[in-house]
Every structure is written in structure tokens, then in C-alpha cells.
Amino acid sequence: MPETSAHVGDALLDAANPFAAPSPLPYGLPDFRAVRIEHLRPAIVAGMAGQRAEWEAVATDAAVPDVANTLERVERSGRLLRRAMTVFHTLVSAVGGDEIHALESEVAPLLAAHGDAFWLDRRIYDRLESLAHAAALLDLDAETSWLLHTYRKNFVRAGIRLDDDQQERLRALNARIVTSETEFSQRVVKAMEAGAVRVEDPAELAGLDEGTVAALARAAADRAGSTLTMPGGGYLIPLMLPTQQPLLARAADPGLRTRLLEASRTRGTGVDPASDTRATLLEIARLRAERAELLGYPHHAAYVVEDNTAGSATAVNEMLARLAPPAVRNARREAAELQAAREADPAARAGALAASDWVYEAERLRKERFSVDDDVLRPYLELGRVVEHGVFYAAHRLYGLTFHPRPDLPGYADGVRVWEVREEDGRGLGLFVGDYYARPGKRGGAWMHSLVDQSDLLAERPVAVNNLNVTPPPPGQPTLLTWDEVRTCFHEFGHALHALFSDVRYPSLSGTAVPRDFVEYPSQVNEMWMTHPSVVARFARHHATGEPLPAELLEKVLSLGSYGEGFATTEYLGAALLDQAWHQVVPGQVPAEPGEVEAFEREALERAGVHLDLVPPRYRSTYFNHTFGGGYDAGYYSYIWSEVLDADTVEWFKEHARADDGGLNRAAGQRFREALLSRGYSQDPLESFRDLRGRDARIDPLLVRRGLTD
Template identity: 80%
Template structure:
């Protein structure tokens, strides 16, 4: 019997993990879904310690094995190691990102550098690397299958990128850098969450809520009520507008009170800049940028961006820069033209004094006015037709059924980590279980902003595991008894994140480290962006876009206007995205001595970088300013935020491929096309070069032209 299934787990070199700890044995729930109801904060520290100790013992057994290296005693042994630690960390990361709270964050702060040191124990072990090198030298005689050969290649590459060839003294320097970097990333993420919590906008005068529908006003009142007794409590009730992670806030498009819009955007863009000392991120991000640059130079790279891009599908940081530059000029030109149009709309607004200039906080409001004028619709008209449950069942799940034959069965008997988290079992057309899909759709205090997908269980034939994947959104919860009505962009987010979920659910690989979305950052967004195409498919949108009270479909003329909106507003959308992507590159294409030293210099660094790139438009602030840019300073997308537009090149090309697979005018929404996309790409994980998977699907390399047309960036 494996050690981790007995009553008491005995990690080598550490105290026994008590049998009462829920991590002492694998979860008995279907598909290995963690038993969140059994987990308390007090269980995390001892389980992490036991998991690290056990994995170190497993690594030591590989390093000291006296047998000739082979697949079983080296590669598979490494892949099997850390089973307990994986169980713990998937739960830990889920609670830290989706629940939060001071207790969880305290443990996270304590554990983060220890985990970094734990990783260094493996990646800087020359004994293990030598075994991999010996295995590589013997590979021609071993007749390795393609996936195993790729795994061996990946490990050898990652050992070298981790600094295995450095001298011992440099290893010690590297360990110190890695520990401090991960500590800073953790602190930055926690401060960003804190900034969203304290940055809420208080509304005492109901007149400021003009333009907002009844459901939204009720939700804002509930936000205030939920904070009764806290430092954010409002005497006499009132309303609180929460902050979302990006710069642009959803209410900016609907609030007609100009003063509220100005206060809301000001609260958004000043997060982390010192307006609240506990959530000031400037010193953290400066030290982080400097230490990343130091580490890159220690590893032999010109800067951190060069280090990151080497592990992606882009050829170099120069290639990334050339692509972003190619897009920046036409995007800024289009945004400037859009600004002139919006100024005309503002000039015609009788509630605004003559001579008023368009402000950044006015943009999305008057863009919605212009959209309504030109296309005769806005999100206020659409929202009653976009109810969350229907979007899921008749939109997202329906599409997956048409393309792949999947069915979804909600499991009320399976609990998540919060009351409003839901679980579905996903079945093949023949009834075979695929895995579990977990939906966490609502914002809550302590949850980090934005939307993301993560795995609770990685698919692996070696470990006999089927996938459990989570989609996380941050939709403002409605008052009790009221429906959750979405914006068109929130519908897009539902489809986008489910594209990630499909990538995880369809994984069909042997090794867990190659499973699902474990692909380069500049490829991982590609399948999710492709999945967005189906939200606008006539058959799909006709099913999910129905009035939440009457069940009437979205009127045909309104649907036509939605689907024909095309490139409207793409100047703004592309420019604000490029602003963030170029800031990310600017912070990570410098040497240690080029990083500013004073927090007050952050804003000037930003301004100079944006102006130099040609996207420093006052009216179009970047999607994320540096001080709340969690993608890049919280870790995960550092020097990799370009990935979204890089992946969109593949996405736009693939949309054309689906159109070529159409049957009887279905636009490619058929099982034959879905099966091909699943087999050639979604199932492969990182078991081969991702661009080889794309070429297998498309028959050639991607071209950028479809993207330029989509975003209106052609001359």
C-alpha cells in the first residue's frame, strides 16, 4: 500500500502528518475533488511541510539510484514525486486566490519562500541533471516514444534555464534571489487585493446612481450592508461600488453622473500609489523588477524579458517588440479618431457645460451613447437577455455539446470552497466520465480580481487521474432572489475561461507535468480565445440570449446589431491592451541599474515608456497600471502579457479554419470540426511543440492578416 494511503503519513526527515489532517490521505470524492469542507487553515502548514519533506526524499532516491538511468527510475520517478504536495498546494492556492483573508495570507507569506527553496533543491541538483544527461545520451538506443522524448527534452532545458551550470557560489546567490522574488510576488498580490477592498467608492447621495438599473443599485446597497461593522461601514446604509482588477470599471459605461464616474476612475488608477499605505505596491514592484533583472543577468540573459520569451513560442524579445510596435501606431490612430467622435457626443450632451473636454472617465460612457446612437443598442438593453445560468447551459455547455458531444450534470452533492461555488460532472457522448468542471462566478471579499482557470486535479495516465478544472470570474452578485444579469463582455469572459477549461478537460497525456494548460504562456490563451467565437454564432446566441422574465428571444434586429458591431471601439480596446503589454515589457527589458529606486519615480517611468511606444494617450490609460498589474508583478505573466495578442494571431487564423469546416451553413459548429480541434490541439497539452500542434491542425504556420482585419488595423 502506498505510504500516503495509510493511517499516518511519515514524511522522511519530518514529523508524521497526523491522520486527522485531511491531506493525510487522497480525497475519496469523485475524480479526486478536494474535500474543502474538511480543510481548515490549521491543516495547511503541517501538510505543506510533510509534502515538501516527502518529495525531497523521493528526489534523493532518484539522485542516489545506482542503476543506469532509464525512463522508469528517472523520468517517471520524478513525475510521480510530490503527490502529497500537489494535493496540498492545489487547495492552498485555491483558497489564497479565491477566498483570501488574513489567516490564509499569513500562511502564504510564510510558505512562499520555502516553496521557492524547495524548487531550487530539485533544479540545482547536479546528480539528477547528470542522470537526465545520461538518459539523453542513451536515448537513440531506448526507442523513446514521442511524448517521453519531449519530456526528457523539457526537463533538460528547464534545468539549464534554472541555472544548473552555474558555479556553487552562484547557486547560493540564485537561491537567495528566487526566495526574495517569490516573497515579493506574494506580497504584491496580497496588496492588490487589499487595494481593491479599501478602494471601494462610497455613494451617500442616491442622485449619483443615476443611469443604473434597479438591480445594480440594489447590489451596491448590499455591498454596503455586507460591510456593516467593518472599517468600510457606511452610516445609514448608503451604497458601495467595488473595484474590479482592470483600470476600466463596468459602471463607467452606465453611470450618467459625471462626478461619480470621475471618482470611480480616480479610485481605480490610483490603487497602489500610496493613497493607502497598507496597499502601496510601488516599493515592492521596484525591488521585484530589479531582482528579476539581476537574476536574468546571473543566468546569462540580457534582461528578464529575454529569459521569459526563450521558454515561449515567440522567437525573441525583439520579435515580440516588433509585433507590438506594428500594432501600436494604427491602434493609437484609431483611438484618436474615436476620441474625436466621442467629444462630439459629449458636446451634444445638454447636461454638460459648454467647452467641457472629454475625460478618461467619460470614455466608456459616451462610447455606449455613441454605440446606442449608431447601432441602437447598449448593454442596458442587452442585460435582461443575458442571464448567467442560461448563458452557461444554453450557451457555453450547448456549444461544447455540439462540438464535442459533451453533457454536463450538476452535482449538488459535491461542495466547493465557498457557498456559491458549483460543480458539474462532464460526460462524453457515450456516458464516459471526462472530469469535473467547477464554476466560481462571483466576486467576494478576499478574492483576487479578474478571471482565470486553474486545475484542482491534473489529467495523467501515469497517475491514473482525470481532470478537475475551475473557472473563476468576478461577477457582482445580485441581491437574494434576483437573477444574475451579464454584460456582453461578461458573456465573452464566460466563453473565454471555458476555452481554458476545455484545454484542461480534454488533456490526453501520460505525464502530469505536460498536462492540459501546462503550455508556454504565449500559447495558453489561444484555445480560450478561439472559444470566444461561439458566443456570436447565430445558433448559440439565439439559445442563450432570452429575456430572463418572459423567455422571449433577443429581438432579431437587436441581435443583428450586436453581431454586426465588428471593429467598433477597437482603437480604444487595442490601445489600452497594448499600453499594459508595453509597460510589462518596459519593466522587464532593463538592467538592474536602470530600474528606478524611489516609489515616486514609478509614474514617470510609466509615462516615458508609454510615450516612447506611441500609446501614451491621456484619454486611454493602460488596462493595468503598474501598481495593480497583478499579471506581471504578482507572477505568472511577467514579461508575458504580450501573450494575449500573440495567441490571438493563432486564434484569428483558427476562426477562419472553423469557417472552412462548415457543414450546411453551420459555421463549423459541428462534431467533425470539434473532434479535429480536440484531437490535434486540445488533447495534446505540452506533449509536443505547441506550434507543431497548430501546424497539424492548420497545415501551415499562422498568418497575422486575420487579426489585423478583426481589430480594424489594416490601412
């Protein structure tokens, strides 16, 4: 039997360390009860050493390269490191704290060097090249052929063809980039905490319901009792990651709205020196540009997109340029409507519409035009019911899945819940972990990640996690969501399904390990079920009375159509275009001084035709963690690129409706699962789409959805 990384790594780690052996829990769920932060560093160091030894064994193997002694041994390697890193990344992103962040800063460059040790090893690359030349004689199956192709491509992209001096320069760049990305992400979290808005006078909270006010009082009390010193009493409005803050839609006091948006927009700009991100983001942009130049690309965006389904920065630019004019046109029209409504309301404050007024006035106009009010909807949108009777119910109707609470299995923080996911015939599929609440130290936004990746080679089944940042209610009170937060629940679960349904042999091709501009596609498709009549009927019930959401109110919600899409599309495009602007430059074009960041932003948005003072970008550069924290650098366009596939697929489900069920049936679900969700990255993802749709995607359904047609 081939030696696995569990054996190699375990020999280098104290047996008392909980990472020294695979988790004894079902599906390999990490035993968070046994893990302490001091266990992580030795496990990570031993894991890297163990994997290096495994790579060395592959590189020095005298046998003729074949699948078993090369590809499979690489895929099996590093199991100790993988166990430790999944827990480490979970604690960094979802728990935070100075101790884990200090460890993150320490190990980030070590991990970068570890990756370079593999991707710049010419001996392993030569074995893969030999294997590729013999592939025709070996009669490789399709997935193995794709894996071999993927490795060879990634070695070239990682710099295997550079000479020794160039590779040494590349190693230094990679280490500096990952160190700076880590610093940026940590500063973004600190900036959210430092920017929280303090309210002393309860009169400023006019427009907010009692539950929200109580939650803000609790946030102030929690902050006063934490290491983040703040006087007791009063109220505290924590910041969320995007520019627009949820409370802006309900806060009646224009002064509070101004303060809240200003606190959000100025994060990272030096208002709090300890969380100033400007110098860091400039260094990241410059280093990425230098690396791209070294690797032979005109800029970092070209390097990134080459490995995505878009294929070229030109294709990305053309799509964004096509969408920007109609989006801005619609945003200007919406602004005029809001200003007119503001002037027509004698109770409204006089004066021109400001950026801080937009979402408040839009919410007022929505109530007037559609009689839809988030405060009216919230009592019908209780978190537990949304998840178990909405998200899970749709998955049951489509895929036959059932979800079984496992309170015996540990989470990593209070409020984290675990469910076992079973197939229609009762077989266990994997675990789903829900972490829905905000907490100090948790990074903002919503995301999905895996604790265990499905793999036939390793005989592992998936464990998927969904993360949101819902404000915890006061003790004993229900967690009531906004309509947008319900959408986020469905969206993130679409990612979880992509991981849970993975049916591949190799772990590196599992689940969501697809190009960035494809990974959002399945999650966006899953959003369609939140408005399905039979799904809404089950989750939208009053938390106290159990009464269903009135039919006329649901009809009004559904009638919103593309209302507000001018604003939503323009603020999104602002961020996507900033991302491209920072990454379509050569090193000398990156500003030299932190004070130049704002001017760079303004010029980029003006050049693209999306600079509107009333519609700031969804993320400004100084807190744009998607792009400067790593993961979506030069790839934030992915959301709308994926939405082209998503909107076309929504039409496919409608075409496969049975008895007016809108496609919410087992036959359609099974087809979507087999053709797309199960494939992971075992083939070209666009081939998976063509397998489902029978053709390439068309953009027309997206243009109609967002109101961007003439």
C-alpha cells in the same frame, strides 16, 4: 510497485489531516468540507519533505538511469504536496482573508527553496543527461522524448550550470522574488478593497438600473458588517482589477465617473499607505533583472520569452511596434467622434472629453449608432442560462459533451457549483467547477485553474475551475450579465476545455501547462461561439418571460464589428508595453524611489508612442498583478500573440462549416480536440497548430478583426 509520493508523504503527516490520503470524492475533487486552514501548513511541510525524500532516492539510485527509475519517479513524486497546494492556491485566490494570506507569506519562500532543491540538484540532472545520451538505444516514444528534452532545458534555465557561489546567490534571489510577488498580490487585493467608492447621495447613481443600485447598497451593508469597518447605509462601488470600471459605461453623473476612475487609477500609489505597492514592484523588477543577469540573459524579458513560442524579445517588440501606430490612430479617431457627439448633444455636459468620460460616451454613441444598449441586453443574459444553455451547448455541439449538476459535491465557498462532464457515449471525462461571483478577499479578474490534472501515469482525470467576479445580485434576484461578461464565460471555458480534453501520460505536460503565449489561444477561440446564431438563440432569453433576444437586436450587436477597437487595443498595448519596459532593463536602470514609478511609466509609454491621457493602460504598474504578482511577467503580450493563432483558427472553423453551421459541428470539434486541445505540452505547441492548420499562423485575420488594416 514503485513507491508513490502518497506513501512517502502520508508517513510524515497526521492521519487525521484530510490531506493525509487522496480525496475519496469522485475524480479526486478535494473535500473542501473537511479542510480547515490549520490543516494546510502541516500538509505542505510534510509534502515538501516527502518529495525531497523521493528526489533523493532518484538522485542516489545506483541503477543505470532509465525512464522508469528517473523520469517516471520524478513525475510521480510530490502527490501529497500537489493535493495540499491545489487547495491552498484555490483558497488564496478565491477566498482570501488575513489567515490564509499570512500562511501564504510564510510558505512562499519555503516553496521557492523547495523548487531550487530540485532544479539545482546536479545528481538528478546528470541522470537526465545520461538518459538523453542513451535515448537512441532506448527507442523512446515521442511524448517521453519531449518530456526529457523539457526537463533538461528547464534545469539549464533554472541555473544548474552555475557554480556553487552563483547558485547560492540564485537561491537567495528566488526566495526574495517570490516573497515580494506574494506581498504585491496581497496588497493589490487590499488596494481594491480600500479604493471602493462610497456614495451617500442616491442621485449620484443616476443611469444605473434598480438591480445594480440594490447590489451597491448590499455591498455597503456587507462591508459595514465585515472586519473592514465602514459606517452602515449608503452605497459602495467595489473596484474591479482593470483600470476601466464597468459602471463607468452607465453612470450618468460625471462627478461620480471622475471619482471612480481616479480611485481605480491611483490604487497602490500611496493614497492608502497599507496597500502602496510601489516599493514592492521596484524590488521585484530589480531582483528579476539581477537574476536574469546571473543566468546570462540581457534582461528578464529575454529569459522569459526564450521558453515561449515567440522565441525572442525582439520578436515581441516588433509585433507590438507594428500594432501600436494603427491602434493609436484609431483611438484618436474614436476620441474625435466622441467629442463631436458630446458637443452635438444639448443634454450632454459641456467641456472636453476626459478619460473618465470615454466609456460612457462610447456607450452613448454605440446606442445611437447601433441602437445597442447593455441595459437592454442584460435582461436576456442570465448567468445560469448563459452557462448551461450557451457555454455548455456549444461544447455539446462541437464535442458531444454533456454536463450533469453534482450538488452533492462540495465547493469551497457559497455559490460555487460542480458539474460532472461526460463524453458522448456517457463515459465520465472529469468535473467542471464554476465560481462566478465576487466576494471579499477574492482576487479580481477572471481565471481558470485545475484542482486535478489529467495524467495516464497517475490514472487521474481532470477537475477544472472557472473563476469570474460578477457582482452578486440581491437575494431572490437573477444574475444578469453584460455582453463582455458573457464573452468572459466563453473565454474561461476555453481554458477548461484545454484541461478537460488533455490526453497525455505525464502530469507535468497536462492540459494548460503550455507556454504563456500559447495558453490563451484555445480560450480565445472558444469566444467565437458566443455569437453563433444557434448558440445565442438558446442562451439569450429574457430572464422573466423566456422570450428570445429580438433578432434585430442581435443583428445590431453583431454589426458592431471593430467598433471601439482603437480604444481596446491601445489600452491593452499600454499594459503590454509597460510589462516589457519593466522587464527589459538591467538592475541599474530600475528606479530607486517609489515616487519615480509614474515617471518611468510615462516615459515608457511615450517612447512606444501609446501615451494618451484619454486612454490609460488597462493596468497601471501599481495594480498590474499579471506581471508583478507573477505568472505573466514579461508575458502580458501573450494575449495578442495568441490572438494571431486564434483569428487564424476562426477562419479554419469557417472553412470546415457544414450546411452553413459556421463550423459548429462534431467533425470540426473533434479535429480541433485531437490536433490541439488534447496535446497539452506533449510536443511543441506550434507543431500542434501546424498539425491543425497545415501551415504557420498568419497575422492578417487579426489585423482585420481589430480594424488595424490601412
